[in-house]
Amino acid sequence: MRYHVPLSNFVTMANQTDLRTSSSMKHAASRTEHRDLYSGLIRLHILYHACKQPIFGLEMIEELGRHGYKLSAGTMYPLLHGLESKGLLRCKVVGVGRSRRHVYRATSAGQQALADAKDKVQELFSELFEDVMAQARRTSGRRSRQ
Numbered sequence: 001m002r003y004h005v006p007l008s009n010f011v012t013m014a015n016q017t018d019l020r021t022s023s024s025m026k027h028a029a030s031r032t033e034h035r036d037l038y039s040g041l042i043r044l045h046i047l048y049h050a051c052k053q054p055i056f057g058l059e060m061i062e063e064l065g066r067h068g069y070k071l072s073a074g075t076m077y078p079l080l081h082g083l084e085s086k087g088l089l090r091c092k093v094v095g096v097g098r099s100r101r102h103v104y105r106a107t108s109a110g111q112q113a114l115a116d117a118k119d120k121v122q123e124l125f126s127e128l129f130e131d132v133m134a135q136a137r138r139t140s141g142r143r144s145r146q
């Protein structure tokens with residue numbers, strides 16, 4: 001492990017240094033010209049939720065919308081099918097009232113892929129926010145010396 005600061009600590013530090021991370025992320029994510037940059041993040045997000053509980057397309061469109069990603073059904077379903085054909089998700093058709101719904105769960109390969117991706121995300125995260133974390137360390141160091 002090359003990083004020593006857990007994510008939860010970072011969030012606290014970011015708040016202390018008054019960085020409005022979530023709102024700036026949201027704005028950047030809604031710019032569709034960067035869709036290709038975010039496609040991996042979107043897949044990871046889907047995989048994360050499918051590891052926690054069974055998911056379905058419309059629900060994930062709403063969930064990703066909450067995080068500032070606007071996806072149409074025409075984008076979401078191919079994403080789900082793609083993850084399924086890679087063996088990361090398994091699809092089951094369930095009856096909901098009179099209609100049928102495709103519900104997806106992560107396979108064990110999907111769970112392993114998410115675990116691997118977490119390491120990569122944390123690695124990238126610590127590099128992207130190196131300066132913020134250094135700043136937060138300086139701030140807390142100053143505070144403890146008082």
Ligand SMILES: [Zn+2]
Binds near residue numbers: 045064067
């Ligand atoms: Zn989410």
